[in-house]
Amino acid sequence: MDALTALVNALNLRAKLVYSGGVCGRWLMDHNSDTSVWFHMLSKGQGWVHSPSRETPLALESGDLILFLPHAPKHFLSYCAKHLPDDASDNRLTGWEDGESGFVCGEIELATPRSLLWQVLPAEIVIKKNQAGDILAKLIELVISEASGQRFGSDSVVERLCDSLFVLVIRYCIEENLVGQGVFAAMQDRRLATVLGLIHQQPWQPWTVAELCSKAGLSKTVLSEKFAALIGSSPIEYLSAWRLQIAAGWLMEPGMSVERVAERCGYDSVPAFSKAFKRYFGNSPGAFRRGRKANETVSVLSKTV
Known part of the structure; x- marks a missing residue:
């Protein structure tokens, strides 16, 4: 058993699906946490990340994945690059077919979010569809397909797939030299x-x-x-x-x-x-x-x- 597998197994990291479906209107997502990793996959349409770590909002497109670790600054996802709603009161949640944009959103709670183990990873991890590589890109596609299909047990299947997703993201950070210590x-x-x-x-x-x-x-x-x-x-x-x-x-x-x-x-x-x-x-x-x-x-x- 390799070191990363042993580490992940011992920590028993489990993903929780928070939302999967469409969204319309002047929508806003406020998913900030001091203890959890939040992840968002865009299935269709567009979204923008508003974060103080970026000079301009970051555009997300279908197939893109972004994760926010507990040490990330307060951030938001919204429908527009130029406008950030004050709250989520204008959100219109829809089925997958009707949404202007579609998302799979979830979190992974960390028992020790402030430990060096997690602090050495980038606070915001953005993996564009064309950067993901074959395995990660196929897993993202599979998660979105399973979530949008809404078959029996879909939520459970999506959560277990997202367990693997986080491991692949850590491997991506290692292989792309995004961690220099720890x-x-x-x-x-x-x-x-x-x-x-x-x-x-x-x-x-x-x-x-x-x-x-x-x-x-x-x-x-x-x-x-x-x-x-x-x-x-x-x-x-x-x-x-x-x-x-x-x-x-x-x-x-x-x-x-x-x-x-x-x-x-x-x-x-x-x-x-x-x-x-x-x-x-x-x-x-x-x-x-x-x-x-x-x-x-x-x-x-x-x-x-």
């Missing part, structure tokens, strides 16, 4: 990728630097220098941080106790886990879980297309 950049080094794969697949193991070096065929000095240069930490510091990042995701799973999460992450006791978690996140595991669930409720109530 874990995704380190994955391009074959021997570092071996070490990362071990950590991502088995974070509960009490790995030592000597064991990781033996598996990757690296000296301790070289491994430490490569980790410091690309990831900004030692291998053991990264292992500790990784354990806590996946712990944050497990805490959000229904029925998962703090005791069980501590055990799965390789901690000898709940107090040791809670101390490490609070030092890393600033909150105890219980407070973190309560805060994220409260944010989810607010997010659901405030979504606007």
Whole structure:
């Protein structure tokens, strides 16, 4: 299993479909989040991205994909390059056939949106249809086709396809050299990728630097220098941080106790886990879980297309 696959599997990233269909009139989309990746695929017509990171609005056309990570500045999508409505009160949502423009919109919640893991990715990722490459372009086409067909189970199928979509987007960023540091950049080094794969697949193991070096065929000095240069930490510091990042995701799973999460992450006791978690996140595991669930409720109530 490669390092990226192991990372994605451990984080259990899942897409949620928020809207699929047509839109008419002086429409506005306000999909900003501090905790989620938002993605938009245009199936027909046009749309414009209004963002302070751009001097002029960006035009989107059929087959284009854009993603906004939690560290993106506040932005909007609208019907026009020259006019940005004050709110979404003029939106007219329609079926796929009747819309002047068509969209598939969704989000992927991140348990640790402020971690370096995600911060090193571009805040706004735009992939034009002619830049996507064969596999990603075909997947976008498949998502749009399935969403617009509205057959039994279509929403579920679209969500699972979008899980794969996000993985392909990360791979696109790696292959297009859009990340110069962090874990995704380190994955391009074959021997570092071996070490990362071990950590991502088995974070509960009490790995030592000597064991990781033996598996990757690296000296301790070289491994430490490569980790410091690309990831900004030692291998053991990264292992500790990784354990806590996946712990944050497990805490959000229904029925998962703090005791069980501590055990799965390789901690000898709940107090040791809670101390490490609070030092890393600033909150105890219980407070973190309560805060994220409260944010989810607010997010659901405030979504606007």
